[in-house]
Amino acid sequence: MKYCSHCGAHVSRRIPVDDDRLRYTCDSCGMIHYENPKMVVGTIPLFDSEILLCRRAIEPCRGLWTLPAGYLENGETIEEGARRETEEEAGISPIDMQPYLLLNLPFISQVYFMYLGRIAVRHCNPGSESLEVKLFPPAKLPWSELAFTVVRRALEQYCRDRQATIFPFQVLDVSSEEGKNCF
Secondary structure, three states, rough: EEOOOOOOOEEEEEOOOOOOOEEEEEEOOOOOOOOOOEEEEEEEEEEEEEEEEEEEEEOOOOOOOOEEEEEEOOOOHHHHHHHOOOOOOOOOOOEEEEEEEEEEEEHOEEEEEEEEEOOOOOOOOOOOEEEEEEEEEEHHHHHHEEOOHHHHHHHHHHHHHHOOOOOOOEEEEOOOOOHHOOO
């Protein structure tokens, strides 16, 4: 950031009075420009005992499998955002959505919020961000072809919970060491 969005003057990074972090602060009007984590929302779409994955058509990690997820937009709830991302990437609208996982990725300033959601149809059409969509039984998930550490962690947790037949809401932390390959 070079210029203040309030007055257009130059900004510099400094710790404002009564704060404990470096912030972009306007050299002229004193406006503090806070930077906050990005919220990513998505679903683990389920059809009977199978999990729907999307093969990415975009970078990063083009060609690898992921769960339908993306950035939350201004003006939408996390459930609306998760449903929208699932519709955009997999061409389906999940039903019976239940909050499932919150994953913290502080090293890239992101928070993921994942729902479990049923899908009513077996056939899905990939959206513009997906090369293909496919249902996988848990025993045949493409572990070596998953795009992101957060997707791996979500699927691992789902498979553990599936074994126990309970799906409590959980909070997981993803470390920078875990997330160094495609996050």
